[in-house]
Amino acid sequence: xxxxxxVFQGISTMSxxxxxAASVEAVNVRMGERADPRLKHVMSSLVKHLHAFIKDVHxxxxxxxxxxxxxxxxxxxxxxxxxxxxxxxxxLGVSMLVDxxxxxRPQTATENTVLGPFHVxxxxxxxxxxxxxxxxxxxxxxxxxxxMDLDGNAIAGARIDVWxxxxxxFYDVQxxxxxxxxxxxxxFTTGSDGRYSFIGIKPVSYPIPHDGPVGKxxxxxxxxxxxxxxxxxxxxxxxxxxxxTHTFVGDDAYMTSDAVFGVKETLVAPYTRLQNAVTxxxxxxDFVLTPSSRGRELEIY
Numbered sequence: 508x509x510x511x512x513x514v515f516q517g518i519s520t521m522s523x524x525x526x527x528a529a530s531v532e533a534v535n536v537r538m539g540e541r542a543d544p545r546l547k548h549v550m551s552s553l554v555k556h557l558h559a560f561i562k563d564v565h566x567x568x569x570x571x572x573x574x575x576x577x578x579x580x581x582x583x584x585x586x587x588x589x590x591x592x593x594x595x596x597x598x599l600g601v602s603m604l605v606d607x608x609x610x611x612r613p614q615t616a617t618e619n620t621v622l623g624p625f626h627v628x629x630x631x632x633x634x635x636x637x638x639x640x641x642x643x644x645x646x647x648x649x650x651x652x653x654x655m656d657l658d659g660n661a662i663a664g665a666r667i668d669v670w671x672x673x674x675x676x677f678y679d680v681q682x683x684x685x686x687x688x689x690x691x692x693x694x695f696t697t698g699s700d701g702r703y704s705f706i707g708i709k710p711v712s713y714p715i716p717h718d719g720p721v722g723k724x725x726x727x728x729x730x731x732x733x734x735x736x737x738x739x740x741x742x743x744x745x746x747x748x749x750x751x752t753h754t755f756v757g758d759d760a761y762m763t764s765d766a767v768f769g770v771k772e773t774l775v776a777p778y779t780r781l782q783n784a785v786t787x788x789x790x791x792x793d794f795v796l797t798p799s800s801r802g803r804e805l806e807i808y
Contacts, residue, residue, distance in 0.1 A: 597767035616797045625678040633693040638706040641687040645674030645708030648788035661701025665744040676713030710736040735759035747796040
């Protein structure tokens with residue numbers, strides 16, 4: 508194979524001429540020796556797999572131009588309130604894969620899932636057992652359970668940040684002029700028994716934003732944009748790993764076809780209809796946290 512020696516500012520590097528057969532080598536050999544090692548590793552792998560994909564599907568010029576246009580439009584629709592690239596990552600399963608790789612835990616620990624775009628920092632601290640739904644809509648639901656360590660011991664002082672959509676499938680930040688501020692949101696702190704409880708509503712399924720490029724992609728692939736009904740939780744406690752997760756309504760029609768692949772079987776929670784009670788539904792779910800100490804993590808894995 509023909510090669511040429513390029514001398515730039517006294518530094519010699521060997522660069523191969525580009526060819527279809529040696530496309531990966533031609534690109535990756537240009538990386539400098541002093542480039543960050545992790546960056547070189549990530550980018551060289553990206554080039555390798557991207558070129559392999561293009562060769563595998565025999566990408567046409569028109570398809571390449573369509574892809575460039577799709578990415579351009581994806582960037583153009585992004586704003587402070589909307590991140591279409593994250594939505595693209597979500598719908599391709601990339602967000603969930605990154606989350607899974609970075610949150611490997613013991614089998615008995617509660618599993619992570621995607622954060623989602625509607626979490627808001629600074630939600631009000633509330634007393635245990637209080638109501639977080641203020642718009643008067645939906646079927647009321649008592650949520651309760653325990654926060655425990657891997658050995659089943661109660662964790663005191665655990666903060667539980669919760670949020671959900673309303674009965675019409677919208678989060679409060681999507682309807683600031685319609686829903687009360689902090690509707691279906693709250694933060695609770697466990698006592699010595701590790702228990703939590705609050706009254707919200709039974710969540711409903713809803714579509715992710717699908718009026719942009721990602722929505723057009725889903726439509727072309729004959730995929731729907733819906734997420735199954737779920738309640739969001741972030742559970743934190745000193746000396747334990749941060750848990751970002753949902754609990755899902757098991758009989759939801761979209762349970763096995765979540766548009767962002769967020770459902771895990773262990774996160775399906777029971778919802779029991781109550782008779783002659785203050786609330787219509789009851790859902791109990793226990794959260795098991797993993798120690799954050801490096802020694803314990805090495806022991807587990």
